[in-house]
Amino acid sequence: MKEKLPAIGKIDQRVFEELIYPRLGAKNRNVLVGPNHGVDVGIIRVGNRALALTTDPVFIVPEYGWERAAWFAIHILLSDVVTSGLKP
Known part of the structure; x- marks a missing residue:
């Protein structure tokens, strides 16, 4: 019997490991x-240094406008970096 993905919410570890991870490429x-x-921050080597990367889906509430949405997005992304233990 084929399992269904959850209708809403985050995927679990099994879905990530079986369906997503094998298809990520080289x-x-x-x-x-x-x-x-469960890992929100990626780290890549750039020359002799390292760069932390993070991303999250962001939505705009029209009543709040672009500036407030941008403020919110930056804080959400930076919180991922800070909670990883890395220096911003």
């Missing part, structure tokens, strides 16, 4: 911390 030695279930 490995790259410059990816120090790559995609993983």
